[in-house]
Amino acid sequence: MYEQYYGFVQPPFTLTPDPRFLYRSESHEEAITLLQQAIRRKEGFIVLTGDIGTGKTTSCRALLEQLDATVFTSLILNPFLSIEELLREVLLDFGVVSREGVRTGRIATASKHELISTLHEFLLSLMPIHGSAVLIIDEAQHLTSQVLEQIRIISNLETNESKLLQIVLVGQLNLLDVLAAAEMRQLDQRISIRATLKPLNREEVEAYIAHRLWVARGSTAVTFEPAALDLVHAYTGGVPRIINLVCDRSLMQASQMRLNRLTPAIIEEAAGSLGLKVPETKRQKRNAAAPTRWRFAGMAALVLALIVVAGLWFTPVDQLLNVVAPPLPPAPAYQPRYAVGPRPIPRPDLLLPPALTPPSAASSTPAPPAAAPVPRARPAP
Numbered sequence: 001m002y003e004q005y006y007g008f009v010q011p012p013f014t015l016t017p018d019p020r021f022l023y024r025s026e027s028h029e030e031a032i033t034l035l036q037q038a039i040r041r042k043e044g045f046i047v048l049t050g051d052i053g054t055g056k057t058t059s060c061r062a063l064l065e066q067l068d069a070t071v072f073t074s075l076i077l078n079p080f081l082s083i084e085e086l087l088r089e090v091l092l093d094f095g096v097v098s099r100e101g102v103r104t105g106r107i108a109t110a111s112k113h114e115l116i117s118t119l120h121e122f123l124l125s126l127m128p129i130h131g132s133a134v135l136i137i138d139e140a141q142h143l144t145s146q147v148l149e150q151i152r153i154i155s156n157l158e159t160n161e162s163k164l165l166q167i168v169l170v171g172q173l174n175l176l177d178v179l180a181a182a183e184m185r186q187l188d189q190r191i192s193i194r195a196t197l198k199p200l201n202r203e204e205v206e207a208y209i210a211h212r213l214w215v216a217r218g219s220t221a222v223t224f225e226p227a228a229l230d231l232v233h234a235y236t237g238g239v240p241r242i243i244n245l246v247c248d249r250s251l252m253q254a255s256q257m258r259l260n261r262l263t264p265a266i267i268e269e270a271a272g273s274l275g276l277k278v279p280e281t282k283r284q285k286r287n288a289a290a291p292t293r294w295r296f297a298g299m300a301a302l303v304l305a306l307i308v309v310a311g312l313w314f315t316p317v318d319q320l321l322n323v324v325a326p327p328l329p330p331a332p333a334y335q336p337r338y339a340v341g342p343r344p345i346p347r348p349d350l351l352l353p354p355a356l357t358p359p360s361a362a363s364s365t366p367a368p369p370a371a372a373p374v375p376r377a378r379p380a381p
Contacts (some may be wrong), residue, residue: 002255007219012212013244013251017055019062021215023200023208023240028059031195035063035168039071039134042162043192044155047179048170050197051337053241056170059197060136079142083150086113089133096122112150120157123164134166141171141178148178178183199238203231208240209247222251224262231267235276246270 003011014021022028031048038046050056057077064073074093076086088107091097094116097107110118123133137143143151157164169175173196179188202210206229213222224232228250236242251272254262270278 002251005220005255005258006222006251006260008216009218010216011248012216012218013248015244017058017061019058019065021212022055022058022062023204023211025198025200025204025208027196027198028055031197032059032063032066034193035197036066038193039067039132039166039168042132042159042166044163044166045187045191046166046168046193046195047175047191048195048197049173049175050083050167051173051199051239053239054197055197055240056197057138058166060138060170062223064136067134070129072126072131072133074133076135076137077139079137079139081147082116083147084110084112086147086151087119091115091119091122094119094122094133102294116154116157119154120164125159126164127159132166136170138170139172140169141175143178145181145183148187149186152190155190160165174215176223200233200240200243201232201238202233205236205238205243206232208243209246212247217374220260222254222260222262225264227264228267231264231271234278235267235271237279242276245274246276249273 002008012021035046035048046054048059060075064075067073072091072094076089081089088097088102091107092102097105101107101122105116106234107115126133137151151167155163155165155167161354163284169179171178176194179191206224209224209229209232232243232246236246246267250262250266253266253270257266259266
């Protein structure tokens with residue numbers, strides 16, 4: 001037994017509805033708070049629903065432990081009762097009659113009217129002591145329409161100020177369909193509070209397992225790898241009852257292997273021995289996780305490109321053309337092609353084309369310049 005190997009004071013993953021092991025997730029905390037407020041305010045009819053194994057019965061027992069001594073309670077776990085049998089059980093739980101009186105006394109043969117009258121007298125006797133009475137019926141989805149109608153009539157036991165009996169109907173999700181039927185319309189209209197228990201998410205599964213291990217108070221530390229917790233959530237869907245089954249079988253196998261840290265392989269083997277499979281939708285989500293990341297990256301790039309194009313489209317043209325050009329580099333220093341000196345005197349022969357130059361002029365020595373003309377004397381007047 002793994003309880004001895006790990007040193008647990010009690011089995012941590014038992015299936016019994018022990019209120020000490022109740023982990024108050026967000027939905028469980030909200031449901032219990034609503035029930036407490038409705039009972040304190042004497043709302044009348046209250047409905048608590050949830051899927052199979054979500055902890056409805058455990059939540060009801062935890063609620064009963066939190067009520068004070070002035071509240072008389074009756075918890076009916078068997079819904080397959082006639083209205084007379086139901087009334088006898090209620091009177092027995094309230095302490096009006098004894099177990100022996102139910103079996104052999106006058107109450108055993110009392111009519112429905114007599115039973116309701118006895119219940120009414122008891123409820124009226126609670127008013128001087130400021131007491132109240134609460135009736136909780138578990139698995140209420142199995143109640144017949146005739147019993148539900150009689151329960152509605154019992155709820156009419158009231159004074160001018162408040163209801164004398166608070167009735168809590170606890171059942172699976174199809175209880176809402178039963179109450180929504182046409183013949184149950186009068187009862188459905190009297191329901192003031194509706195609460196629903198939901199499965200645990202991945203973070204709550206980890207906290208749920210840690211909470212139950214802490215309540216069991218093992219002398220040896222037991223841990224689950226993060227990947228193993230992912231598998232627990234995938235196989236169980238966050239349903240506490242299935243989580244208990246998987247963890248109980250996993251600890252059994254881990255103790256045989258002398259392991260204190262549970263791996264994904266151990267969870268896989270435990271889930272396989274229980275005949276559990278990962279739902280197809282979760283398997284598809286896990287397999288499609290990588291392509292989805294690339295798809296989101298592509299979409300993000302496309303959106304960014306559209307934003308850029310839209311920004312260019314709606315930007316005025318003058319703003320797009322108003323661009324400051326970079327400064328040009330300075331011009332290089334002027335380098336003369338020829339040496340700087342006195343300008344040569346041009347020669348007339350060099351100004352003529354080569355074909356028109358006289359042969360003698362090309363070879364002979366240039367003639368001296370002609371003498372300046374002698375100015376003539378002006379005649380006397």
